[in-house]
Amino acid sequence: MSSIVMPQPDERILSRAPQIVAALRQALPDDAVISDLVETRAYECDALTAYRCPPLAVVLPRSTAEVAAAMRVCADMGVPVVPRGAGTSLAGGALPTADCVVIGTMRLNSFLEIDTQNRFARVQTGVTNLSVSAELEPLGFFYAPDPSSQLACTIAGNIAMNSGGAHCLKYGVTTNNLMGATVVLTTGEVIELGGPEMGPQGLDLLGLLCGSEGQLGIVTEAVLKILPRPEGARPVLIGFDDAEVAGECVARIIRSGILPVAIEYMDEPCLRAVEAFARAGYPKCAAVLIVEVEGSAQEISDQIARIRAIADALNPVEFRESRNADEALAIWKGRKSAFGAMGVLGDYICLDGTVPVGQLPFTLRRIGELSRHHGLEVANVFHAGDGNMHPLILFNANEPGQLERAEAFGGDILRLCVEVGGCLTGEHGVGIEKRDLMSTQYGPDDLAIQMEVKDVFDPQWLLNPAKVFPLDASQPFRERVA
Amino acid sequence: MDSMSDLAPVDEAELAAILRDRCAARDPVWIKGGGTRIAPRRDAVLDLTRLSGVVTYEPGEMTLIARAGTSLTQIREMLAAEGQALAFDPPDVRGMTGRGGESTIGGVVAANASGPRRLFAGACRDHLLGVRFVDGQGRRLKNGGRVMKNVTGLDLSKLLAGSFGTLGVLTEVALKTLPAAHDQATLQFDAPTEADALALFCAALATPFEVSGAAWHGGTAWLRIEGLPAQLTYRRDRLLALLDRKGAQVLDAAATATRWQDLRDVHHFQGAMPLWRLLVKPTDAPRIADALRGLGGDLSLDWGGGLIWYAGPAAPADLRELVPHATLIRPAGLTASIFPAPAGPVARLSQGLRRSFDPAGILNPGLMDG
Ligand SMILES: Cc1cc2nc3c(=O)[nH]c(=O)nc-3n(C[C@H](O)[C@H](O)[C@H](O)COP(=O)(O)OP(=O)(O)OC[C@H]3O[C@@H](n4cnc5c(N)ncnc54)[C@H](O)[C@@H]3O)c2cc1C
Numbered sequence: 001m002s003s004i005v006m007p008q009p010d011e012r013i014l015s016r017a018p019q020i021v022a023a024l025r026q027a028l029p030d031d032a033v034i035s036d037l038v039e040t041r042a043y044e045c046d047a048l049t050a051y052r053c054p055p056l057a058v059v060l061p062r063s064t065a066e067v068a069a070a071m072r073v074c075a076d077m078g079v080p081v082v083p084r085g086a087g088t089s090l091a092g093g094a095l096p097t098a099d100c101v102v103i104g105t106m107r108l109n110s111f112l113e114i115d116t117q118n119r120f121a122r123v124q125t126g127v128t129n130l131s132v133s134a135e136l137e138p139l140g141f142f143y144a145p146d147p148s149s150q151l152a153c154t155i156a157g158n159i160a161m162n163s164g165g166a167h168c169l170k171y172g173v174t175t176n177n178l179m180g181a182t183v184v185l186t187t188g189e190v191i192e193l194g195g196p197e198m199g200p201q202g203l204d205l206l207g208l209l210c211g212s213e214g215q216l217g218i219v220t221e222a223v224l225k226i227l228p229r230p231e232g233a234r235p236v237l238i239g240f241d242d243a244e245v246a247g248e249c250v251a252r253i254i255r256s257g258i259l260p261v262a263i264e265y266m267d268e269p270c271l272r273a274v275e276a277f278a279r280a281g282y283p284k285c286a287a288v289l290i291v292e293v294e295g296s297a298q299e300i301s302d303q304i305a306r307i308r309a310i311a312d313a314l315n316p317v318e319f320r321e322s323r324n325a326d327e328a329l330a331i332w333k334g335r336k337s338a339f340g341a342m343g344v345l346g347d348y349i350c351l352d353g354t355v356p357v358g359q360l361p362f363t364l365r366r367i368g369e370l371s372r373h374h375g376l377e378v379a380n381v382f383h384a385g386d387g388n389m390h391p392l393i394l395f396n397a398n399e400p401g402q403l404e405r406a407e408a409f410g411g412d413i414l415r416l417c418v419e420v421g422g423c424l425t426g427e428h429g430v431g432i433e434k435r436d437l438m439s440t441q442y443g444p445d446d447l448a449i450q451m452e453v454k455d456v457f458d459p460q461w462l463l464n465p466a467k468v469f470p471l472d473a474s475q476p477f478r479e480r481v482a
Numbered sequence: 483m484d485s486m487s488d489l490a491p492v493d494e495a496e497l498a499a500i501l502r503d504r505c506a507a508r509d510p511v512w513i514k515g516g517g518t519r520i521a522p523r524r525d526a527v528l529d530l531t532r533l534s535g536v537v538t539y540e541p542g543e544m545t546l547i548a549r550a551g552t553s554l555t556q557i558r559e560m561l562a563a564e565g566q567a568l569a570f571d572p573p574d575v576r577g578m579t580g581r582g583g584e585s586t587i588g589g590v591v592a593a594n595a596s597g598p599r600r601l602f603a604g605a606c607r608d609h610l611l612g613v614r615f616v617d618g619q620g621r622r623l624k625n626g627g628r629v630m631k632n633v634t635g636l637d638l639s640k641l642l643a644g645s646f647g648t649l650g651v652l653t654e655v656a657l658k659t660l661p662a663a664h665d666q667a668t669l670q671f672d673a674p675t676e677a678d679a680l681a682l683f684c685a686a687l688a689t690p691f692e693v694s695g696a697a698w699h700g701g702t703a704w705l706r707i708e709g710l711p712a713q714l715t716y717r718r719d720r721l722l723a724l725l726d727r728k729g730a731q732v733l734d735a736a737a738t739a740t741r742w743q744d745l746r747d748v749h750h751f752q753g754a755m756p757l758w759r760l761l762v763k764p765t766d767a768p769r770i771a772d773a774l775r776g777l778g779g780d781l782s783l784d785w786g787g788g789l790i791w792y793a794g795p796a797a798p799a800d801l802r803e804l805v806p807h808a809t810l811i812r813p814a815g816l817t818a819s820i821f822p823a824p825a826g827p828v829a830r831l832s833q834g835l836r837r838s839f840d841p842a843g844i845l846n847p848g849l850m851d852g
Contacts, residue, residue: 116688117684117688117764117765118763118764118765119687119688140688141688161633162633162637164631168631172604172608173631173633175608175637175640176604176608185827187827189826189827191826191827191828191831193828195763196763197761197762197763197788197807198600198601198605198761198785198788198789199761200594200607200644201761201807201809202807202821202824202828202832202850203641203644203645203649203824203832203835203850204594204607204640204641204643204644204645205641205828205831205832207607207637207640207641207643208636208637208638208640208641210637210640211633211636211637212636212637215636228687228688228689228690229690230690231690251542251543254542254544255541255542255661256661257565257661257662257664257710258710259660259661294690295690295713296716298712298716299709299710299712299713299716302710302712302713303710306710354629354630354631354632355629356540356543356545356628356629357542357543357544357630358540358542358543383631385630386629386630386631387543387629387630387631388629388630388631421627421628421629422627422629423627423629423632423634424634425632425633425634426629426630426631426632426633427631427633428633429633430633430634430635434634438634438635441627441634441635442624442634442635443624445621445622445623446623446624446625447635449617449621449623449638449838449839450625450635450636450638452838453636453638453641453835453838454636455838456831456834456835456837456838457831457834468635468636469635
């Protein structure tokens with residue numbers, strides 16, 4: 001029913017499944033290995049739910065040493081490995097294959113060291129993103145990257161995807177907040193990259209690892225940069241009756257020298273859905289911006305006054321300030337429920353191409369045209385400050401052909417993002433979803449060098465082998481070792 | 483252009499042709515830019531200064547794309563005219579290395595060169611959006627792009643930053659620019675020892691006041707604050723109250739600018755002594771500083787204690803026993819390697835990467851191998 005192809009599972013591996021499971025059980029504590037189909041089904045997909053496949057087995061280690069032991073068994077027996085955090089990837093990054101072993105981080109969930117003097121936290125990577133900031137809160141610190149999925153997603157997945165969040169306009173994404181990592185290589189060797197020092201020292205292998213989508217090694221521990229909590233934060237809501245003017249407002253705020261922590265954008269279809277779902281009381285207009293600033297009460301008022309002056313010059317429909325915590329929550333309420341609101345309307349595909357901020361108005365207009373062409377509705381809700389778009393394509397999965405149409409529409413949008421000078425994915429990763437579109441952004445040599453880099457770390461192509469790179473491009477690498 | 487060198491391509495295509503030939507002949511080149519070694523042969527200097535010019539600068543999008551040979555001074559001036567800057571404030575390394583010439587933006591990226599603001603704003607690599615480069619086989623490659631958020635494929639831009647030309651010759655870099663600070667000030671404290679300095683740094687850096695510089699030398703510690711006028715006053719008053727030290731002084735914007743430029747360029751350690759750069763866990767700095775003093779020479783701290791500059795006669799082996807990654811910035815007669823050799827699996831991976839990008843080993847050979 002769907003159009004993304006995965007390679008045929010390797011019969012030679014499937015036929016040895018019992019031996020593989022036995023070897024894993026021998027190397028690991030008994031309760032760390034799952035091979036019963038009833039239980040492995042829980043791991044058959046991530047948040048790209050249109051694609052599912054239970055793995056051969058699932059391993060849930062409790063330590064770096066156990067991850068290394070599992071990796072060694074898989075390498076010895078030539079079995080592909082799919083690393084997995086919480087399975088919230090929207091790109092199919094954690095999708096298993098029938099001939100693979102999933103190595104999950106969910107039991108690697110300890111906080112190892114919190115050092116507020118040197119401003120880092122060392123954690124096992126199975127801890128959830130939100131739990132890190134929760135742990136730090138009593139100490140007056142926080143961990144900046146905050147994907148919307150932060151209640152569920154793990155630091156392991158964040159590192160693998162180089163995840164961002166609403167606050168990355170000011171604080172950057174995962175790679176800018178990651179100081180070190182403990183990594184299990186496919187050889188079973190364990191390496192430490194970076195640490196509490198402000199590296200890198202030597203080649204920046206940590207920078208290479210971050211965002212590598214589980215292609216290079218399995219990350220078991222991380223050293224995270226932690227920041228003192230701001231004294232306060234307050235959002236304002238600005239409504240415009242013209243989407244392009246809203247885009248202009250974003251550009252002017254950025255140029256002014258104020259650095260908001262977040263500038264979020266919602267278009268009319270999104271506002272309609274959110275209003276029906278959450279009754280957030282947003283104005284009825286073409287576009288709404290939510291701009292959040294941080295600091296002391298006095299600093300916040302000063303920054304908001306500056307933003308108001310910028311917005312007023314553009315004749316907004318409404319400029320709503322929050323005077324207290326409740327009003328701040330009310331402003332965020334609609335934005336935070338946007339994905340849920342879309343879910344009520346039906347099935348959707350969430351894209352995340354990035355475009356240069358100046359191209360936002362054109363790109364939005366073009367997406368509208370493409371929507372009419374494909375006959376599917378699209379809503380836009382995204383991080384406007386950095387041009388990271390999230391068009392949500394609405395479709396009905398039960399109607400034959402609609403998923404394919406939605407995927408074709410999505411492909412057109414992503415090609416558009418590349419054409420205007422942007423990229424396929426700003427924070428969700430390539431996974432299987434954008435794998436075959438990679439050649440629209442990169443030439444053959446650009447892809448070859450990336451695959452050669454993977455080859456250095458994973459010469460057997462065991463880690464997430466059918467992802468990130470177009471299948472035809474990776475075939476020579478995969479078949480050479482098969 | 484350097485009249486000494488024969489290899490001075492005017493564009494990426496010519497550079498690629500040169501490197502293809504060199505690769506076939508297994509004949510190395512030494513890339514000319516800040517921080518590289520003196521080439522042993524005149525005909526082996528690869529001069530990139532003709533590959534220069536700004537490709538695009540969009541202040542509203544906060545993006546700059548420039549060819550690698552573009553001078554850093556030119557870029558700084560162009561950004562300043564729009565009220566913007568490179569937030570990582572790359573140092574002018576001429577005084578440090580004791581060599582002349584003009585820093586280029588490609589050299590800055592190849593060295594991941596970052597000034598005192600690295601503490602707050604991140605390193606050069608954190609502001610790098612994308613690169614174009616030619617590898618050791620003469621392949622013309624690109625990675626990343628020009629947008630703020632991009633996770634499409636492996637992040638080779640980070641890998642190229644700080645690779646000192648050993649993986650490829652950068653031809654074009656895309657960098658994020660940021661609005662320059664509206665206003666700035668420096669709080670200056672007496673801090674006789676490194677331990678005193680660390681106490682100040684740790685307290686100040688645990689506040690939300692966005693301290694954008696924390697350095698120490700010769701018994702004085704400096705903290706830089708920035709922001710809109712209202713922020714600056716507020717941050718200054720809160721920090722002074724919190725740190726509560728007698729004799730604290732406040733330097734105004736102009737004095738702050740010179741103070742931090744001097745600290746950034748390590749002006750205090752110009753001269754004939756070897757200069758080393760040591761990255762440490764900040765609270766380890768006082769202990770390491772004591773040991774360094776035992777070896778002779780002088781030292782200063784930056785990045786809240788995370789960076790130690792050491793100017794002195796210590797033997798390289800002794801230094802690297804103390805801080806294994808010690809990097810030799812100004813050899814001043816020492817024959818030690820600039821970087822220590824990596825060890826264990828990381829060495830194997832580094833060499834493997836080197837072989838993928840540069841199979842004939844022609845790019846700055848040996849530079850990062852210890
Ligand atoms: C509702 C919703 C909202 C979201 N919002 C955001 C957002 O705002 N910003 C954003 O960036 N993303 C967002 N995402 C996407 C997703 O949450 C992130 O990609 C997240 O980082 C994935 O983490 P995870 O623990 O679920 O990883 P998984 O989905 O389990 O895995 C993700 C990838 O990481 C690899 N991996 C997992 N563990 C390891 C390991 N130990 N070592 C090496 N590789 C590993 C996997 O193989 C896979 O390729 C959202 C997803 C959903 C469902």
